[in-house]
Amino acid sequence: MLTIAIVCGAGIATSALIAEQVREHIASRGRRVTVVQATVMDLLSSDFHADLVVTTVDLPDALGIPQISGMPLLLGTNPQVTFDDIDRLMARVDPEGSR
Numbered sequence: 001m002l003t004i005a006i007v008c009g010a011g012i013a014t015s016a017l018i019a020e021q022v023r024e025h026i027a028s029r030g031r032r033v034t035v036v037q038a039t040v041m042d043l044l045s046s047d048f049h050a051d052l053v054v055t056t057v058d059l060p061d062a063l064g065i066p067q068i069s070g071m072p073l074l075l076g077t078n079p080q081v082t083f084d085d086i087d088r089l090m091a092r093v094d095p096e097g098s099r
Contacts, residue, residue: 002031002094004086005038005050006070009057012037018070022054025083031090051093054082066093 004022008014015037026033042048043063053059054070061067068085072078 001034002051002090003034003036003049005036005043005048005053005065007038007040007043007053007055007057007059008070009040014056014074018054018056018073021073021079022086025086029087033090052086052089054086 004026006015006019006022008018019035019037023035026035036050038048038050038053040057040059043050043053043059043065050065052066052068053063054068054073056070056074059067066089068082068089070082072080072082
């Protein structure tokens with residue numbers, strides 16, 4: 001099963017808001033994905049695993065995890081942009097589509 005990490009500055013309130021929106025979007029697609037809230041420090045841990053990250057902060061590309069901007073979800077400006085990016089990356093990372 002895919003894991004999507006929601007990463008914000010402190011990893012608390014903002015990530016909770018975005019995580020709920022991502023969970024609802026994933027459920028509307030009939031997919032089973034684990035959505036977790038995380039901090040930047042979590043991403044640096046060798047024990048942490050995520051297949052893609054939705055983030056409101058700048059992260060180094062060297063993490064090797066596909067990243068999606070969560071700012072449209074946070075600001076409510078155009079959430080569909082983030083949802084489209086999630087769908088595109090999920091299809092690339094998990095072409096069979098965990099159900």
